Amino acid sequence: MATRSTPPGVDAAFTDATRRGSTGDTLRKLGVQGGRIAPHRSMIGLRASPALLLDLLVLPSIMLVSVFVLLDPLMRAWRWIMDALRGPLDLGDAISTTVITLAPSIAVAVPVYQVDAGWPTTAQLAGGWIFTAVLASIGAALRGGFIPVGYLLRALAMMQLAAQVWFTLAGPPFPYSLAVYGSGLLVTGVVILLLAPFLVGATFFVFDFPLHKKLSLGALLLGHLAVLFPLQATVHVWLIKNVSMLAMPMLFLVFGVLLDVFVYVALYGWAMSWRSGRELDAVVRRPPVPSRRLRRVSPNA
Amino acid sequence: MIVLLATIGMWVAVVVLTVYTARHYFFTLNRLFGKHRQPYVDIVAGEWPTVAVFVPAHNESAVIRDSLDALLATDYPRDRLVIVPVDDRSSDNTRAILMEYATREPLRIRPHLRDGGQPGKAAALREAMELYQADVFLVFDADYIPGPRLLRQLAAPFFDPEVGAVMGRVVPLNVGSSLLTRLLDLERAGGYQVDQQARMNLGLVPQYGGTVGGVRRSALRQVGGWRVDSLAEDTDITYRLLLAGWEVVYQNRSECYEEVPETWPVRIRQIQRWARGHNQVLSTYLGRLIRNPMRLPQRQVIDGVLLLGVFVVPLVLIMGWVCAITLFFTGSRPQWGPMAVLAVSAFNTVGNFAAFFQVAAASRLDGSRERIRVLPFMLLGFLVSTFAVARASSSRSSWMKQKDVSWDKTERYRGGNGNGGSNGERNGPTAEAKV
Numbered sequence: 001m002a003t004r005s006t007p008p009g010v011d012a013a014f015t016d017a018t019r020r021g022s023t024g025d026t027l028r029k030l031g032v033q034g035g036r037i038a039p040h041r042s043m044i045g046l047r048a049s050p051a052l053l054l055d056l057l058v059l060p061s062i063m064l065v066s067v068f069v070l071l072d073p074l075m076r077a078w079r080w081i082m083d084a085l086r087g088p089l090d091l092g093d094a095i096s097t098t099v100i101t102l103a104p105s106i107a108v109a110v111p112v113y114q115v116d117a118g119w120p121t122t123a124q125l126a127g128g129w130i131f132t133a134v135l136a137s138i139g140a141a142l143r144g145g146f147i148p149v150g151y152l153l154r155a156l157a158m159m160q161l162a163a164q165v166w167f168t169l170a171g172p173p174f175p176y177s178l179a180v181y182g183s184g185l186l187v188t189g190v191v192i193l194l195l196a197p198f199l200v201g202a203t204f205f206v207f208d209f210p211l212h213k214k215l216s217l218g219a220l221l222l223g224h225l226a227v228l229f230p231l232q233a234t235v236h237v238w239l240i241k242n243v244s245m246l247a248m249p250m251l252f253l254v255f256g257v258l259l260d261v262f263v264y265v266a267l268y269g270w271a272m273s274w275r276s277g278r279e280l281d282a283v284v285r286r287p288p289v290p291s292r293r294l295r296r297v298s299p300n301a
Numbered sequence: 302m303i304v305l306l307a308t309i310g311m312w313v314a315v316v317v318l319t320v321y322t323a324r325h326y327f328f329t330l331n332r333l334f335g336k337h338r339q340p341y342v343d344i345v346a347g348e349w350p351t352v353a354v355f356v357p358a359h360n361e362s363a364v365i366r367d368s369l370d371a372l373l374a375t376d377y378p379r380d381r382l383v384i385v386p387v388d389d390r391s392s393d394n395t396r397a398i399l400m401e402y403a404t405r406e407p408l409r410i411r412p413h414l415r416d417g418g419q420p421g422k423a424a425a426l427r428e429a430m431e432l433y434q435a436d437v438f439l440v441f442d443a444d445y446i447p448g449p450r451l452l453r454q455l456a457a458p459f460f461d462p463e464v465g466a467v468m469g470r471v472v473p474l475n476v477g478s479s480l481l482t483r484l485l486d487l488e489r490a491g492g493y494q495v496d497q498q499a500r501m502n503l504g505l506v507p508q509y510g511g512t513v514g515g516v517r518r519s520a521l522r523q524v525g526g527w528r529v530d531s532l533a534e535d536t537d538i539t540y541r542l543l544l545a546g547w548e549v550v551y552q553n554r555s556e557c558y559e560e561v562p563e564t565w566p567v568r569i570r571q572i573q574r575w576a577r578g579h580n581q582v583l584s585t586y587l588g589r590l591i592r593n594p595m596r597l598p599q600r601q602v603i604d605g606v607l608l609l610g611v612f613v614v615p616l617v618l619i620m621g622w623v624c625a626i627t628l629f630f631t632g633s634r635p636q637w638g639p640m641a642v643l644a645v646s647a648f649n650t651v652g653n654f655a656a657f658f659q660v661a662a663a664s665r666l667d668g669s670r671e672r673i674r675v676l677p678f679m680l681l682g683f684l685v686s687t688f689a690v691a692r693a694s695s696s697r698s699s700w701m702k703q704k705d706v707s708w709d710k711t712e713r714y715r716g717g718n719g720n721g722g723s724n725g726e727r728n729g730p731t732a733e734a735k736v
Contacts, residue, residue, distance in 0.1 A: 175632020
């Protein structure tokens, strides 16, 4: 009676798995010569574990505490950046401070440009109309692969149109001063910095990335936003000061928090493409049927 | 008064979007960590039901050979399978190709040729299906290329007498053709790998998408067959089966390749057609679903309602933006107080992100690691979808039954340039990632 010999790797892997007290599930996935049988992508998933729960609770907490601890030095850094840019960009004589109470015992001193912008002049309004028309025209003219950009430009044109109509029909004062607007942007920035750890925790830490990669995205995001916010506020304030209040609505609605969200989307998209070295790396999607094989077309097609 | 209305409108939008955001997030977590419900995937032997595979076609000469070759190469028992390409008034070479295949495989390929009657996929299917007595009717669009085991996988759920319809997974074939196809690949992944499978796991309402799937003949007859006045006969049949107590199941393992639109105008027309069809179903079945005469589980009713509302969300989103702009100009923002600012910021940062989370998770599950890098470009896709769907959803035709439903062209790209293939293919869940 012939006996089938077992490939040598299987014995070793089996013994090793058994020695480590592996479950039947582990053994079920044990392939020839000790290899691992990767599940099909339709079956793959992650396993909730105490370590994962720890990642979800502890890492965001560490990030949050770090943000709180670093808030004062961060505000000093923002003040330094804004002060350095204030002179060359002619953004007022000094940087003042506004104290924002985030919670009963937590306040933060946000730096503020002391500048103001006027109600748009007739020339500025006319320029705005031309700008709106150009945006709408280019948006409508774009074809082919640029259609989405066309949609974006037309959406911006609609938003600017609303501002044009408002500033044409209404009279001063505008409900927001430039200084309050600038400080509002930075306060929102602080709020986002405080929310960011939970966002990263809820959307990235749930995956099977190693600890250093999880911390890397958290640090990248917080670091990027920490530098972005004062620069973003400076650009907004400079534009509004030079272009008048006419620029404020679009800057606030499109290039404010929405832009900040897409900073995270971009970083997140990159981070999600990193290797985890674990469960989700087990599946590699191969290209589908080579297109060459499908390029047979009937002569009359 | 304007401020009050704008405030109400904006908070309505925030609440609606928050509900859909929570749904995205919950589905994604369920797909990642939940117990997979794929009860029929291990059925490999049995007394297989008789199956008729219908392939609706209208000017499909560029792609139909690949589809028929693939169907003939499947491992479904030969004596239990008949393939019925349904040619509806093609003006190209499609009919000649079908006759060529029918001559070669007379027992398995039986073309159904139409020159009259109401045009359109639903009408063609309705007419052809009345002539066949197979236990199960499967449907593939003419550009789909089923793998060798796909028919068995799709037929297996029908061993369960409660199953009325089954839906497989659609995977784009022409992923690398353009930015749009890459974005659609991500959307499809989110829609099927996460959304549909989570619904299956949770016992909710997986959607029959009109292709790569099928219905039990007796169930179809019981609910009155295909509606020829519907632009979304697939969504329509999903809800009629649901309301009649049948189960619709999703098979994530049953994958089939399809061509996705490669150009934006084609994509816009496609998604507007889906929106109009979906909204017709919404107006027809929402009331009945809420009244729940069949005493369906509450979770199915809630999921069914949310699924019906998917194409109304872009309208709500735009309303929210208009209200936000109004409030901005009226200077109402400071009156909201820090908590409101915090809530809106939280929604903007965390809430809006849920769709990206779902898509990224799906692509990661798919092993399409590097494709996730185009994630930020989905903003452009969302923008186009939002305005295109909003335009379709605000049109009158979106809410009324159609008198004349015809073939709506979806271009084919195989074999060179896009050419005039067509079908009414409509993969509802794929639109989910847009919300």
